[in-house]
Amino acid sequence: MTKLRVGVLGIGSMGRHHVRNAKNTEGFELVALADPAGDRFGVAGDMEVLPDVESMIAAGIDAAIVAVPTVYHEDAALKLAAAGVHTMVEKPLAADVASGERIAKAFADAGLVGAVGYVERCNPALLEMRKRIQEGQLGQIFQIVTRRQSPFPARISDVGVVKDLATHDVDLAAWVAGSEYESVYAQTTYRSGREHEDMLVASGRFRNGVLVNHLVNWMSPFKDRTTIVTGEHGALVADTAMGDLTFHENGDMPVQWDQIAAFRGVSEGQVVRYALTKREPLAVEHEHFRDAILGVASEHVTMEQGLTALRVVEGILDSARTGDSVRF
Incomplete structure (x- = not known):
């Protein structure tokens, strides 16, 4: 099976965990990391840390995870949508409803999977x-x-x-x-x-x-x-x-x-x-995002649902x- 080429934008307090899970998710190939603040937590290993979303897109990615501060969600998401990249944005979807509406519309119009990282689900x-x-x-x-x-x-x-x-x-x-x-x-x-x-x-x-x-x-x-x-x-x-x-x-x-x-x-x-099988929620979230891109399931939190929240x-x-x- 051809792996989805994935990039992570923002590798700080939350993004570092996305990096770890993206590396371990079957069907994902982590090919690009970007953060203007660099690799504060030392998660990049041998990978180059790119300066911005544009350079991450230029690396040739199929999917992206956006884990930058909320105020930067719209700028990054709209650029990824314009580039044809399926994207999961960390919660909340945007800084305000108007911004969230623009993001959700961009992904819907482009026919792309847009997800929101409500990991508690x-x-x-x-x-x-x-x-x-x-x-x-x-x-x-x-x-x-x-x-x-x-x-x-x-x-x-x-x-x-x-x-x-x-x-x-x-x-x-x-x-x-x-x-x-x-x-x-x-x-x-x-x-x-x-x-x-x-x-x-x-x-x-x-x-x-x-x-x-x-x-x-x-x-x-x-x-x-x-x-x-x-x-x-x-x-x-x-x-x-x-x-x-x-x-x-x-x-x-x-x-x-x-x-x-x-x-x-x-x-x-x-x-x-109850005795439960306790998998890391973020690992499950990555699988839901992957399956939505592949069209085999729809358990991800959609951008419309994120907009409702x-x-x-x-x-x-x-x-x-x-x-x-x-x-x-």
Whole structure:
């Protein structure tokens, strides 16, 4: 099989991991690296580090992975689309909706695969969670809650916690719910002295009636990556930092304590933690991108889906700024 010639633009904190996975993805041949800042993490090996996207295109690539700061996504993506290069852009798709619309249109008009790097969709816990929900394990879904908390990452300078972190939860919650956002209400704070927000609380509703809540911040001295889906038969809890999935089943034993029984809708049942095959999510994401280019599958996050997430993210920021709920 002829391998796809791949280039990686941006080999910094995130791009270095793309380099490693591109080297190891069957069907990929990593032929070009580009970063105006050079090889800060020493991942190039014997490969030359090119100065820009133009020189990477000139190397003769079939596909590209863009891992530069968000503000540079549009310039790079439009040049790659014009050159006929299938491209995966790290999340978020662009710095704003208008920019994202131009990117998505360029790839659609050129008939190219355009993907967005929402790697959480490839997390083993979330893949298993979504499969079990689709199979009906929880019955009707009532609510999705996400928590994404950690100390501030020094690598981030161009966006706040909403576009950097909450965008993951916006995308994965809609993917798990199988629906689009109908409305959202949000509040943010600025506690670290930076120009961008560093804490978020948001609540909303999907078009299918499922409630959603997001708690996101860069001010916690611990890392928390949790997604909880509650339905009529119990709850599935995904710890995506560890790739673990646990099922909390509604109990089938009657509550015999009258004071509690009067207030509780369900009782506690069995708790099961599933044994999962834990592959690196980024490796799975690269395979999805490859398979989309080859036309054998379509599990990648499309640019249209990335654009939808970007619209919700901007709605969250609008709501936080105005104090009003935003409808989509």
